[in-house]
Amino acid sequence: MTKASEAADAYPGEKRNLNLTSYNTLGVDATASRFIEIKENSELKTLANSGFFSRTKPCILGGGSNILFRGDVRVPVLRISIPGIQTIADTDSNVLVKAGAGVVWHDLVTWCVERDYGGIENLALIPGTCGAAPIQNIGAYGVELDQVFESLELFNLQTERFETFTHEKCMFGYRDSIFKRDLKGRVIVTSITLKLNKPPHDVNTSYYALENYLNQQEITSPGINDLYHAVIAIRKSKLPDPSLIGNAGSFFKNPVISKGQFNKxxxxxxxVPSFPAGEGKIKVPAGWLIEQAGWKGKKVGNVGTYDNQALVIVNHGNATGAEIYNHAMNIRESVRDMFGIELTPEVNIVGG
Ligand SMILES: Cc1cc2nc3c(=O)[nH]c(=O)nc-3n(C[C@H](O)[C@H](O)[C@H](O)COP(=O)(O)OP(=O)(O)OC[C@H]3O[C@@H](n4cnc5c(N)ncnc54)[C@H](O)[C@@H]3O)c2cc1C
Structure with a gap:
């Protein structure tokens, strides 16, 4: 493409050769050849009308907290920054809250807890945006997004139309949805709607770390505000802060294996620790497997696993995406050799 035709193709506000270091929590230094920020739905229509989606398959980016840029990104990056939180329905017992895909997830949790809307307090402090939350059905401390999920709106890149997806259509699973499978890279979530509870709340304290923390604090009948603060405190003590040390949270999913394989x-x-995972299935903590394979706290060049949690791969400074990727694959190989279990990355691997 010539310089003149490149300029003619440029979308208003588009940036060329943008450094992505501050756009991914692993802090990988990669370059996006084209970078476009989407702040409202109409901009997606404008792009579609210009033939953008028929020419290219973009990389969709939210907060970059679940992405590894293995190298430079040669397809256009569309960063989804659509704002706005509103209550769209209100009954005696429930509310429907709609959030733009670009809203920071933790800001939505705080907004809801402040209004005494219950259901997502256990998901406090998960990094990233609301638009990315349904992609892997975010979960923590005994709660998953799909438990409060009502619907979402998306832009279908093939039909170039906006569509509404109900809970059923999203096909949620453990760190999984249709958007990680059949519709991977084919839709842009523009908003999500959650069904939250008004008091009296049915709080979930089943997760052992949460229960322990509340006991230690002598909180006997916790409300959603107690859970919100407890989860924040526990997460701060356990997980590395990406602003201090680059990471993308859990790098791998916890493998789900058959009962027969588990018995062996x-x-x-x-x-070996384990959790039931449906009929005849057992979930084994990937962090435990990685730790047994000798990777906990281990550093190789600029990459390592976190001292307190072997499941988190960290960038000790200036690690390239390829280094991080190779480190992850070495971990995967060790676990396979030692236990015959195949780890699957939870993090989305892009570029390179
Ligand atoms: C310290 C730390 C702790 C974490 N803890 C947890 C945890 O407890 N539980 C958990 O589930 N996750 C956790 N994560 C992972 C991460 O926070 C979530 O996966 C989050 O939902 C990612 O949001 P994001 O906006 O950063 O997505 P990105 O990393 O930008 O993107 C993730 C994926 O979603 C796609 N995507 C993003 N936005 C959209 C959109 N609008 N439409 C369509 N596709 C889109 C991207 O293409 C990519 O495939 C953690 C991460 C970190 C760094």
Whole structure:
């Protein structure tokens, strides 16, 4: 493409050769050849009308907290920054809250807790945007997004139309949805709507770390505000802050294996932790497997695993995306060799 035709193709506000270091929580230094920020739905229509989506398959970016840029990104990056939180329905027991895809997830949690709307307080402090939350059905401390999810609006890149997806259509699973499978990279979520509870709240304190923390604090009948603050305190003590040390949270999903495979694993490793994961299935903590394979706190060049949690891969400074990727693949190989279990990355790998 010549310089003149490139300029003619440029979308208003588009940036060329933008450094993405501050756009991904792993802090990887990668360049986006084209970068466009989307602040309202109409901009997607404008792009579509210019033939943008028929020419290219963009990389959709939210807060960059679940992405590894393995190298430079040669397709256009569309950063979704659509704002706005509003209550769209209100009954005696429930509210429907709609948030733009660009709203910071934790800001939505805070907004809801401040209004005494319950249901997402256990998901406080998860980094990222509301638009990305349904992609992997975010979850923490015994709660997953799909438990409060009502619907979402998206822009379908193939039909170039806006569509509404109900809970059923999203096909949520553990860190999974249709958007990580059949519709991967084919839609842009523009807003989400959640169904939240008014008091009296049915709080979820089933997660052992949460229960322990509340006991220690002598909080016997916690409300949603207590849970919100407890989750923030626990997360701050356990997880590395991406603004201090680059990371993308859990790098791998916890593997779900058959009961037969688990029994064999337990024969050789009597201390293996496990959680039931549906009929005949067992979930094994990936962090435990990685730790047993000797990776906890281990540093190789600029990359390592976090001292307190082997599941988190950290950038000790200036690690390239390729280094981080290779480190992750070495971990995966060790776990496979030692336990015969295949780890799947939770983080989305882009570029390179
Ligand atoms: C310290 C730390 C702790 C974390 N803890 C948790 C946790 O407890 N539970 C948990 O579930 N996750 C956790 N994560 C992972 C991460 O916070 C979530 O996956 C989050 O939802 C990612 O949001 P994001 O906006 O940063 O998405 P990005 O990283 O920007 O994108 C993630 C994926 O979603 C796609 N995407 C983003 N926005 C849109 C959109 N609007 N439409 C369509 N596709 C889109 C991207 O293309 C990409 O495939 C953690 C991450 C970190 C760094």
């Amino acid at each position: 694993l337990k024969e050789n490793n009597p201390g």
